[in-house]
Amino acid sequence: MGPLAERLRPKSLDEVLGQDHLVGPKGPLRRFLERGYLPSLVLFGPPGSGKTTLARLLAEGLGRPFRHLSAVEAGLKEVREAVAEARRAGGLVLFLDEIHRFNKAQQDALLPHLESGLLTLVGATTENPSFALTPPLRSRLRFFPVKPLLEEDLFALLQRALAHLPGVEAEEGALRLLAQAAQGDARRALNALELSALSGRVTEESAREALGALLPALDRGGDLFYDLVSALHKSIRASHVDAALYYLARLLLGGADPLYVARRLIRIAAEDVGLADPQALRLAVAAKAAYEALGSPEGELALVEAAVYLALAPKANSLYAAWKRAEEALKAHPSAPVPLHLRNAPTALQKALGHGAGYAYYHEDQEGSFAQAYLPEGLEDLTLFEATGEGFEERVRERLKALRARFRSARPRRGSG
Known part of the structure; x- marks a missing residue:
């Protein structure tokens, strides 16, 4: 006897929960099967939402051979084996789980066989296919979002699952708790139910213990x-x-x-x-x-x-905004000459060229320091940093206002040094 989640897999599109936009009376996947046609496609959505089940039902509905590969373990060798099998059978539905884990070379290996129609690819991923798949592969696929299951869908699923747990009783509140805590993941809900049913009765206490034991780990790159x-x-x-x-x-x-x-x-x-x-x-x-x-x-x-x-804390993104403006200023003026009096002069040649000449040292000559130019010629009016009135920046803003006023008032003297 397999896991409860496996035993509860839907046997037809009519048993699929929460995906009416795909398998309802007007859903595209149902229409495909009614017409006896299936394009290569990708089902993307959160874990436990039924992507693998939908792929199996689509292949069975067409009556075509079905091969299941996991991109975590499969590579070019397994793709070639699937192509050979498809040639023998006259076509094949290839279900590729975790398709986002295929690298560029592996994705490219699928292209000619999708183009010829030898393979019908049904991919599944928890990732955004816009980022995970290469443009050539994306251009040959259609994409369908699979939604996380609603709490009521999960509650109905858990009630259905009790028939597969003979002798087990369950409090309605416990099932509600499992349905809510599973956050749209049918597999998580069923695994927690199976674990909490070990005592013979599913209570809110045993449901909480099961959910804690099944705390999901994140896919750090997902x-x-x-x-x-x-x-x-x-x-x-x-x-x-x-x-x-x-x-x-x-x-x-x-x-x-x-x-x-x-x-x-x-x-x-x-x-x-x-x-x-x-x-x-x-x-x-x-x-x-x-x-x-x-x-x-x-x-x-x-x-x-x-x-x-x-x-x-009070919030101000003035530093972030100023840095973005500085980057834009650099793009517009990537090589504006540094004023001579600000340049380094470690050698006699550089001194002879005027580097550092006339520089006013702030601590000895504040007035002269404010009077000299700091920005390259033509960029004297460049303003990058603007302080807000949030928190300490109110003091920063007043200080900045005074400093800029002092620079402006001293500007006529700037060329005198």
Whole structure:
């Protein structure tokens, strides 16, 4: 007897839950089967949403030979074997799970056989196919999103699954808990049900224990990981402390590298807090050092402290914006000459060429220092940094205003040195 999730696989499109946009009366996959035609396609969506099941049903519905390969293990050798089998059978539906893991050479090996129609490729991936697949392969495929299952769909699935667990009773509240906590993943819901049913009765307590034991690990290079990182960053930027803690927990408890999270917090401190609170960067760097010293789980509290501090801190992206303007200025003026009086003069030749001549040393001649030019000729009015009124930047803004006024008032004297 196989795992419960395997025993509950739908046997027809009518049994598929949550994908009416694909297999409902007007769904494209159902229409394909009704016409006896199947193009090469990719099903993309989260784990446990039914991509493998749909691929099998499509192949069975056409009555064509079906070969299942996992891109995690398969390579060019297995692709060649599938092509040979397709030639013997007069065609083949090749289901390639985790298709995003195929490299360029492996993807290119599929192209002539898709073009000729020898292979009908059904790929499945949890990743965004726009990033994971090469343009030549994408141009030969159609793409269909597979949605995470709704809580009600999972609840219905769990009720159906009880028929495969003879003698097991289940509290409705426990099934509701499993359906909610599975977050659209049917496999996770069924695995948790099977684990919690070992005692003969599924209760809310046993369901929580099963869910804890099945805490999913993140694919560190996958879309979900980067979506959670993005959500953490944007929640802190918006000063939403609770959302920041929630996404931080999903990352750390889901298996993300805590040092990666720490580096992202440092980036947030520099990009989104900046000079509105200069202490933020110090605290973020200190949190990373604290984690390196303590490790998990003790060191995670330092990351929690940094995330909460950053979320509560005043926000200013003036440094980030100024750096972007500086990059644009460099593109527009990549080699503007440095004023002679600012140039280095370590040799007699450079001194003879006027390097450093007339430079006014600030600590000895403040007026002369303000009067001399610092930007290249023609860029005297270039303005890159603008302080906001957030937090400490209010003081920065006043200081900046005074300094620029002083430079402007001294500008007529600039050529006198």
